[in-house]
Amino acid sequence: MTVTASSSGTSTPRPSGIVVFSGGSAANSLVDVFKHLAQSKSCPLSYVIPISDNGGSSSELIRVFGGPGIGDVRSRLVRLIPSDEEEEHPNSERSAIKALFNHRLASDGPTARHEWLDIVEARHALWKNIPSSQKELIRSFLNLINLEIVKRARPSSVFDFSSASVGNLFLTGARLFSGSFESAIYLFSSISGVPSNVEVLPAINSNFSHHISAGLANGTVITGQNSISHPSVPTALSQARGDDLPISPTAEAEAQDHIEDANLPGSLPTLRKQYINFSKTEEEDLPARIERIWYINPYGQEIRPPANPRVVQALDGASCVVYSIGSLYTSIIPSLILRGVGQAIATSLTLRHKVLILNGSLDRETGPSSTPFTAMDFVAAIARAGAESRGLYGQPEPRELRRYVTHVVYVEGQGSPKVDREALLHLGIETVRIYGRKTTDGRAVRYDEKALIQALEAILGKRDARHARTRRMTVDTGS
Structure with a gap:
């Protein structure tokens, strides 16, 4: 918070924080950018992360223990x-x-299990440079989750350690011990030295699983985040149960009910499977555009959960919100549609900058080859999500879009979303084109960190945008 003097002579806090909406891996490449920005503004930094991911090794933790996608x-x-x-x-x-905490076990199940036991019993080389005091604290929670895994083992359901993340197992053990996901995050941060001025906030503070569905323009509904973004190949357990065979939904649900795990009887089969193995590179186009995302209960019925109160609090104390790069419909929008978020963004008098950092390339969620998303489509999707958070359904009027997005930062390259600068400016949304770097395969463009820092500092007012063109014309405000 920045303190300013009021007309009465008393000091009042002025919101100055930065809130970043993002998913995991894609936005990790910009962490240093946001760190630099927060340091230059001397303000707190909050990351809002969705918990609806039911793919990868998290899917096995959800299947056996329930709880959020971590x-x-x-x-x-x-x-x-x-x-x-x-x-x-x-x-x-x-x-x-x-x-x-960043280590993944072997992809082969039996090998992964033996490696896990070496870690739990402190025989693994990963412990070499960790002091005894920290090692035994970490091991206490790893031992706890190991005990819980053994307790839950049944002939119909055995935990699969394939590609399991040690960090995920630690967080789950800490959550089960404390009964609080945020306490587990605090413990993780304290042990590992995450800076105290940075918050990682789950979009929903919950000990329960929360799943999403997507409605496509052709009427198709896709259930579960992994099925929306990364369709997976059958795992060993699903093949053993015959999930890769064409059986009726009723028969599949009945077969699932005979498996003892954390899922409620009769809940949707697609939410109960393992999704350990999936591809992030070989993705088929969706049959039609995604039109809407919503949360569902285990039986597929729509629900409207509230946001983590600390997320709303962070927005109330912020002067800038950033929609980071990543999957639009599974990394950004699941946080925006939660009750309380849209209201905090759209009606705040102090949240002056609402910046969309446009993806450098399109993905399965935004890139059907017949109708690829443009920058305007990204802005409209964010505005619709914010409006739905407020209970307002349907696409907002064009003049309402600026309530949710004030600036679009983008790079140009092969496969990047098209940006109609004049159309956006007509709506009061400023555009900033910056310098990017081609990926090694030349198929996409990545953001140059220095250029992105210049652009964001210009938007937030540290320097005049006219004087930010210091590196091969890295910033073009288009004004």
Whole structure:
């Protein structure tokens, strides 16, 4: 908070924080950008992360223990652990803890199980540079989750350690011990040295699973985040149950009910499967555009959960909100449609900057080859999500879009979304084109960190945008 003097002579706090809506892996590449921005503005930084992901190793934790999808939260926490090159005095202990929490077990189930036992019993090489006091604290929660795994083992359901994340297992153990997901995050942050001025906030503070569905323009409904963004191949357990065979939904649900796990009887089969193995590179187009995302209960009925109160509190104390790069419909919008978020963004008198950092390329969620998303489509989707959070359904009027997005930052390249600068400016939305770097395969464009920092500082007012063109014309405000 920045303190300003009021007309009566008393000091009143002025919101100055930065709130970033993002998922996990994609936005991790911009963490240093947001860190620099928060330091230059001397303000707190909050990351809002959805908990609806039911893919990867998180899917097995959800299947056996229930609870939120924690993979993206863990990914951001690990990325925020300072590395040796970031510190004046290198800390090999912190680097060792980072390596431990970032470690994935072997992809082969039996091999992964043996590796897990080596970690739990402190025989693994990952413990080498971790002091005894921290090691035994971490091990206590790993031992707890290991005990819970053994307790829940049944002939019909055995925990699969394939590709399991040690950080995910630690967070789950801490959550089960404390009964609080946020307490588990606090413990993780304290042990690993995540900076105290940075918050990682789950969009929903819950000990329960929360899933989403997507409605397509052709009437199709896709259930579960993994099915929306990354259709997976059958796992060993699903193949053993015959899930890869064409059976009726009723028969599949009845078969699932004979499995003892954390799922409620009669709940949707697609929410009860393992999704450990999936591809992020080979994705088929969706049959039609996504029109809407909503939360569902285990039986597929729509629900409207409230946002984590700390998310709303962070927005109330912010002067800037950033919609980061990542999957639009599974990383950004699941946080925006929660009750309380749209109201905090649209009606705030102090939230002056609402910045969309446009993806450098389109993905399965935004790139049907017949109708690829444009920048205007991204803005409209964000505005619709914010309006639905407020109970207002249907696409908002064009003049309402600026309530949710005031600036669009983008790079141009092969496969990047098209930006109609004049159309956006007509709606009062400013555009900033910056310099980018081609990926190694030349198929997409990545943001240049220095150029993005210049653009964001210009938007937030640290420097005049006219003087930010210091690196190969890195910033073009289009004004």
